[in-house]
Amino acid sequence: MGQDTQGGWFRSARVLILGLVAVIVVLGVALIAVTVGGSLTQVEPERVNALAESDDECVTCHRRTTPGIIEQYGYSSMAAAEITCRDCHEVEADYPGAEEHEGTYVLGSPTTAICERCHSVEVAQFNQSRHGLPAYVAYAGTEDLTPELLSVYESVPEGGFNPDRMRNALYAMEGPDITRFACESCHNIGKPAADGSVGQCQKCHLRHEFSLEQARKPETCNACHIGPDHPQWEIYQESPHGIAYMTGGDRWNWDAEPGTLTVSDFPAPTCATCHMSGFGASGTTHDVGDRLTWYLFAPISKRRPSWQDNQTRMQNVCRECHNENFIKDFFDAADRATEAVNAWVEESNEIVAPLKERGLLTAEPFDEPIDFTYFNLWHHWGRTAKFGVWMQGPDYVQWHGVYEILNDLAELREMAEEKLQEAGQ
Numbered sequence: 001m002g003q004d005t006q007g008g009w010f011r012s013a014r015v016l017i018l019g020l021v022a023v024i025v026v027l028g029v030a031l032i033a034v035t036v037g038g039s040l041t042q043v044e045p046e047r048v049n050a051l052a053e054s055d056d057e058c059v060t061c062h063r064r065t066t067p068g069i070i071e072q073y074g075y076s077s078m079a080a081a082e083i084t085c086r087d088c089h090e091v092e093a094d095y096p097g098a099e100e101h102e103g104t105y106v107l108g109s110p111t112t113a114i115c116e117r118c119h120s121v122e123v124a125q126f127n128q129s130r131h132g133l134p135a136y137v138a139y140a141g142t143e144d145l146t147p148e149l150l151s152v153y154e155s156v157p158e159g160g161f162n163p164d165r166m167r168n169a170l171y172a173m174e175g176p177d178i179t180r181f182a183c184e185s186c187h188n189i190g191k192p193a194a195d196g197s198v199g200q201c202q203k204c205h206l207r208h209e210f211s212l213e214q215a216r217k218p219e220t221c222n223a224c225h226i227g228p229d230h231p232q233w234e235i236y237q238e239s240p241h242g243i244a245y246m247t248g249g250d251r252w253n254w255d256a257e258p259g260t261l262t263v264s265d266f267p268a269p270t271c272a273t274c275h276m277s278g279f280g281a282s283g284t285t286h287d288v289g290d291r292l293t294w295y296l297f298a299p300i301s302k303r304r305p306s307w308q309d310n311q312t313r314m315q316n317v318c319r320e321c322h323n324e325n326f327i328k329d330f331f332d333a334a335d336r337a338t339e340a341v342n343a344w345v346e347e348s349n350e351i352v353a354p355l356k357e358r359g360l361l362t363a364e365p366f367d368e369p370i371d372f373t374y375f376n377l378w379h380h381w382g383r384t385a386k387f388g389v390w391m392q393g394p395d396y397v398q399w400h401g402v403y404e405i406l407n408d409l410a411e412l413r414e415m416a417e418e419k420l421q422e423a424g425q
Contacts, residue, residue, distance in 0.1 A: 049074035050082075058085040061102070073208035088114055097194035113197035123199075125286035127152065130297075132198050134158035135190030139171040139183040149192055157304055161295055169365040186224035213254035218245065221271040228380045230297070231400070235384075235393030236271065244268030259284045263320050274317055281316040291317070293331075296386045299378040300342045337389040337397070344405050345378045351412050360419045370415045377408040 051074035063070045089106040091098050098105040116123040133153040153159040189203040225232035236242040253265035259278035278284035291314035294301045318327045355361045385401025
């Protein structure tokens with residue numbers, strides 16, 4: 001074999017080897033692309049309508065008259081578990097609040113006593129929370145409570161604390177034509193029912209789908225926790241947690257099994273994560289005050305009973321993402337900020353005290369401008385500033401909180417001085 005022939009063979013072999021390597025690389029890249037692409041494509045689980053083939057009498061009739069609720073319930077986990085309409089709605093003829101309906105007796109809106117048959121722990125926790133009787137008493141007062149309900153109310157931390165009655169005065173002034181669409185819309189979450197049970201689970205667990213995702217999303221809490229007196233929804237939106245939710249929440253695991261949530265499911269918290277969800281070392285609760293240190297809603301905030309235990313449960317949630325130094329520094333600083341707001345509210349009491357002592361304020365609530373300024377200072381701006389501190393919403397600490405407190409203090413001093421001068425004192 002000559003040198004030219006031998007060189008040509010080597011060149012051909014080298015081209016062949018390079019070609020094989022190129023083919024292998026291309027196939028490998030293609031395989032990786034297919035694998036990665038497949039893993040990024042989220043396959044939505046098929047939704048199954050458990051009532052699609054149902055010939056149940058309730059389903060058949062309501063499919064014609066109220067098809068929306070049949071559609072919602074058909075896709076619920078309760079329908080999948082073969083819980084029927086009758087299981088929740090049908091009662092004995094003498095059951096308090098029962099209505100005759102197509103030859104049977106029903107509750108149009110099942111009470112917590114009905115929910116309690118399957119969810120006894122959740123209802124017991126709810127009854128010990130601010131969402132229970134304290135929410136209702138905040139507008140209706142305690143006058144209509146039975147001795148049994150009054151005892152329950154006083155056993156709830158917020159009921160025993162019971163710091164103010166001013167909202168009750170507003171409720172009476174505004175009248176039923178207004179309050180049905182105002183106070184009652186939110187505060188009836190703790191209203192007693194005819195059967196003596198307390199509360200309305202459906203305020204948070206919207207009928208009839210009972211979706212975990214819906215109950216866990218902050219938009220559900222937004223139905224009531226919004227506005228000048230408790231703007232938690234607005235504060236959450238500007239907080240680091242809220243920003244994480246709004247920019248990435250569509251990728252979170254909203255249907256994760258209750259009591260098992262981790263940062264893999266929720267890389268940042270929602271309202272439910274901090275206050276209710278089983279997360280880290282803290283178990284699930286339906287007592288929304290179970291992890292709170294202070295009575296932030298009060299004019300002058302005080303620490304709750306067993307606040308150290310509450311704080312530990314809240315910090316267990318924080319520990320899933322933050323280190324001990326961060327947590328300790330934040331809680332110490334938020335405690336000091338809460339006490340600073342308390343001091344301004346105490347100052348407002350001292351400004352008004354001489355007017356009360358000398359009978360220079362009328363007995364009627366909210367009948368002159370000074371009543372509104374005095375009320376707004378703690379009820380709107382004081383509470384907003386404290387909520388802003390603990391939920392990390394700087395604009396609501398500053399401009400919708402402390403700035404307004406200082407402004408109202410200046411107005412209050414001027415109003416009080418004018419009244420004293422008019423009275424020759």
